[in-house]
Amino acid sequence: MVFYFSGTGNSRWVAEYIAKELNDSLVFIPDAIKQEKYSYSLKQEEKLGFVFPCYAWSVPTFISQFISMLNINNVSYLYYICTCGDDTGRLQQEFCRIVEAKGWTCYLGYDIMMPESYVCLPGFDVDTNEKEQNKIYAAKSKLNFAVDDIIDCRKGTFVTLPGGCTWLKSVLLRWAFHKWLMTPRYFKTNEKCIGCGMCVKSCPFENIQLNEQRPEWGNQCVDCLRCYHSCPSHAIEWGRWTSKKGQYLMPKDFHGF
Numbered sequence: 092m093v094f095y096f097s098g099t100g101n102s103r104w105v106a107e108y109i110a111k112e113l114n115d116s117l118v119f120i121p122d123a124i125k126q127e128k129y130s131y132s133l134k135q136e137e138k139l140g141f142v143f144p145c146y147a148w149s150v151p152t153f154i155s156q157f158i159s160m161l162n163i164n165n166v167s168y169l170y171y172i173c174t175c176g177d178d179t180g181r182l183q184q185e186f187c188r189i190v191e192a193k194g195w196t197c198y199l200g201y202d203i204m205m206p207e208s209y210v211c212l213p214g215f216d217v218d219t220n221e222k223e224q225n226k227i228y229a230a231k232s233k234l235n236f237a238v239d240d241i242i243d244c245r246k247g248t249f250v251t252l253p254g255g256c257t258w259l260k261s262v263l264l265r266w267a268f269h270k271w272l273m274t275p276r277y278f279k280t281n282e283k284c285i286g287c288g289m290c291v292k293s294c295p296f297e298n299i300q301l302n303e304q305r306p307e308w309g310n311q312c313v314d315c316l317r318c319y320h321s322c323p324s325h326a327i328e329w330g331r332w333t334s335k336k337g338q339y340l341m342p343k344d345f346h347g348f
């Protein structure tokens with residue numbers, strides 16, 4: 092069973108690939124949260140996987156909250172795959188602690204570098220088309236190694252991308268991100284908005300409503316930026332710096348090279 096979340100599609104692509112190769116079922120975490128479905132039973136020798144993006148050099152908070160609510164029978168082999176734009180700091184240690192608190196052991200973790208989705212601060216933008224293609228190409232071969240390791244039930248395999256200054260990023264900057272930056276408060280639309288409602292449809296948490304043809308953001312936001320990247324008019328802005336930034340979505344029908 093593969094539990095996954097994805098904002099811009101990278102982690103969905105990874106999760107779908109793994110589920111296909113392992114012949115496993117997929118659970119989209121926002122659907123499970125909406126249905127308040129936290130109890131699951133694994134078949135004999137079925138593996139338990141989590142696939143999600145890295146946010147602020149850490150496990151997204153709602154993912155760790157979701158895991159803490161889970162009640163799963165027969166957990167024998169557990170792994171995670173995290174997609175990131177650059178590096179993940181101490182995410183591996185954090186994820187292992189989250190599942191240990193449930194009495195489970197994480198045996199394998201892979202960080203897979205994928206196209207960048209974070210655009211809100213100066214200095215952060217989507218990758219060039221060429222860089223996106225190169226990252227996806229490299230990701231595909233890393234993913235094949237990960238799948239082989241999962242099929243072999245490899246234990247103690249952690250192929251991670253911590254980068255430098257991990258304490259600074261995963262402790263100090265993470266704290267600052269969550270305190271000031273992971274919020275829907277700064278979303279707004281500009282004059283290019285055509286009231287098409289695409290942003291409403293795109294939000295995995297149904298957090299956007301149209302009011303007189305203009306979107307309004309609620310408080311159930313996980314900061315995945317799917318709405319920003321989905322707008323066909325590039326009419327959504329987050330704060331002051333995104334109007335000239337790019338947009339990125341992994342196409343739904345993209346299955347690799």
Ligand SMILES: Cc1cc2nc3c(=O)[nH]c(=O)nc-3n(C[C@H](O)[C@H](O)[C@H](O)COP(=O)(O)O)c2cc1C
Pocket residue numbers: 096097098099100101102103143144145146147148149174175176177178179205206207208209314315316341
């Ligand atoms: C709020 C936010 C924070 C992010 N923080 C990081 C980060 O700390 N390190 C990193 O390498 N990428 C970071 N990214 C980039 C994403 O992890 C990366 O693009 C990921 O593959 C997106 O996955 P998705 O398409 O499944 O949503 C961040 C993206 C967002 C939206």
Ligand code: SF4
Pocket residue numbers: 280283284285286287288289290291304305306321322323324325326327
């Ligand atoms: S997707 Fe963009 S253009 Fe369409 S309603 Fe939302 S903000 Fe406006």
Ligand code: SF4
Pocket residue numbers: 098275293294295296297298299308311312313314315316317318319
């Ligand atoms: S409002 Fe936008 S950023 Fe927030 S959860 Fe929905 S799609 Fe993601």
